[in-house]
Amino acid sequence: MELLEGTTEVLDIFTKEFVSKKDVILGISGGIDSALVGYILKKNISKEKIHLYSLPFGKENRDVKKVSDFLKLPYETIQMDKALEFFKNTSKDARLLGNIKARLRMTYLYSVANKYNGLVAGTSNKSELLTGYFTKFGDGGSDFQIIGDLYKTQVYEIARRYNFPDWLMTKSPSADLWEGQTDEKELGISYQKLDKILECLEYLKTPEQCKFEGISTKEVKRIYTLVQSSAHKRVNLYIPKVSFRSVGSDWME
Numbered sequence: 465m466e467l468l469e470g471t472t473e474v475l476d477i478f479t480k481e482f483v484s485k486k487d488v489i490l491g492i493s494g495g496i497d498s499a500l501v502g503y504i505l506k507k508n509i510s511k512e513k514i515h516l517y518s519l520p521f522g523k524e525n526r527d528v529k530k531v532s533d534f535l536k537l538p539y540e541t542i543q544m545d546k547a548l549e550f551f552k553n554t555s556k557d558a559r560l561l562g563n564i565k566a567r568l569r570m571t572y573l574y575s576v577a578n579k580y581n582g583l584v585a586g587t588s589n590k591s592e593l594l595t596g597y598f599t600k601f602g603d604g605g606s607d608f609q610i611i612g613d614l615y616k617t618q619v620y621e622i623a624r625r626y627n628f629p630d631w632l633m634t635k636s637p638s639a640d641l642w643e644g645q646t647d648e649k650e651l652g653i654s655y656q657k658l659d660k661i662l663e664c665l666e667y668l669k670t671p672e673q674c675k676f677e678g679i680s681t682k683e684v685k686r687i688y689t690l691v692q693s694s695a696h697k698r699v700n701l702y703i704p705k706v707s708f709r710s711v712g713s714d715w716m717e
Contacts, residue, residue, distance in 0.1 A: 465615050465617040465618050465621070465659045465660070465663060467618055467621055467622065471614075471618075471622070472622060472625070475504055475610060475611075475622075476504070476507065476508050478610065479504055479505060479507075479508040479509065479610060480508045480509070482608055483505070483508070483509050483513075483583060483608075485513075486513070486581075486582050486583050487513045487514075487515060487577075487580040487581070487582030487583070488505055488509065488513060488514050488515065488582055488583050488584075488585050489515045489517065489573050489574075489576045489577045489580065489582055489583070489584050489585065490502055490505065490514065490515070490516050490517070490573075490584075490585045490587070491516075491517050491518070491519055491569055491570075491573050491587070492516050492517070492518055492528055492531055492532070492539060493518075493525060493528065493587075493639075493640055494518075494525035494526070494527030494528040494530070494531055494640075495527070495531075495632075495635070495637060495638065495640075496619060496620065496623055496628070496632055496633070496635075496637065497587040497588070497589055497611060497619060497637075498531070498587040499531045499534065499535065499623070499628065499632060500611060500619055500622060500623050500626075500628075501585055501586075501587050501610050501611060502514070502516065502531070502535045502537060503535060503623075503626060503628075504610055504611075505585065505610075506535060506536075506537060511536075511537060513582075514537055515540075515576060515580065515582070516532065516535075516537055516538065516539035516540070517539060517540055517541075517542055517572070517573065517576065518539055518540070518541045518542070519541075519542050519544050519568075519569045519572060519573075520541065520543060520544065521543075521544050521545055521548055521565055522545060524541055525640060527631075527632070527635070528541075530629075530631070530632075531632070534628070534629060534632070542572060544565070544568055544569065544572070547568045547572075548561070548564065548565060548568060551564045562599075562639070562645075563599045563602060565602075566598075566599035566602025566603050566639070567599060567601055567602040567605075569602065569603070570584070570601065570602050570603065570605050570606070573606075577607075583607040583608065584606045584607050585606060585607070585608060585610065586603065586604070586605075586606030586607070586608060586609035586610070586612065587603065587606075587609075587611070588603055588604055588606075588609055588611070588612055589611050589612065589614050589615065589616050589618075589619050590611075590612060590613055590614055590615045590616075590618075590662070591615050591616040591617075591655060591658055591659055591662060592616070592647075593609075593612055593698060594662050594665070594691050594694075594698075595651065595658070595662075595687070595690050595691060595694060596690065596691075596693070596694020596697045596698075597647065597650070597651060598697070600697045603639070604697060615655075615659040615662060615663065616637070616655040616658070616659060617655055617656060617659045618659075620633065636648070637655070652686075653683065653687070657676070657678065657679050657683075658687065660674075660676050660679065661674055661676075661679065661683075661684050661687045661688075662687065662691070664684070665687075665688060665691060671684040671685045671688050699712075700712065
């Protein structure tokens with residue numbers, strides 16, 4: 465997946481203009497997405513205004529410290545187990561508890577944002593946003609998404625340009641919501657294949673027109689269906705229009 469010329473410059477300008485003089489709160493997981501967001505933030509605003517938090521349920525991912533060292537930004541660890549206790553008593557469903565974990569993490573990040581009168585940075589990429597591979601009001605509930613218009617393979621391409629360490633470039637992407645969980649296993653497809661299909665959708669082609677070596681039409685249709693069925697997660701508010709200008713449609717901020 466090739467990057468359009470000027471992509472990194474757009475990300476830099478957006479960050480400078482949107483964040484301005486605000487403090488920014490960022491949850492880091494030890495993965496490449498949050499690492500890239502942290503890198504872009506540091507590149508464009510004062511590091512004193514960047515607040516990193518690791519929010520583990522149980523043992524902290526050891527790569528969090530490695531990311532912090534790479535970025536040369538300090539972070540604070542907040543153990544989240546106690547916040548989850550009530551929900552663990554009401555359900556044993558791993559997927560449901562995974563969504564709750566994501567929402568609890570975002571709740572904490574917003575409590576810190578209130579303290580600093582700052583903004584919460586999101587870490588979702590375009591591949592995740594289009595397939596609905598994020599938790600609404602969890603990792604999808606932030607003030608801005610720097611890498612939200614970058615496919616996962618493009619995230620890697622930019623990280624490569626910025627000389628990210630090999631260990632970070634080669635580790636399996638994971639939301640770390642339950643043991644053994646990986647993105648590609650849960651999505652049922654590699655990011656290389658997924659991004660080819662999604663780009664095809666972006667350019668308004670039909671599943672039958674998206675013929676790639678090693679990817680069946682059936683698989684393309686499955687991803688198309690996934691994008692369509694997750695549309696509600698990409699809309700903040702569904703509001704029936706009854707007035708002259710309505711929030712969410714023609715009341716443009």
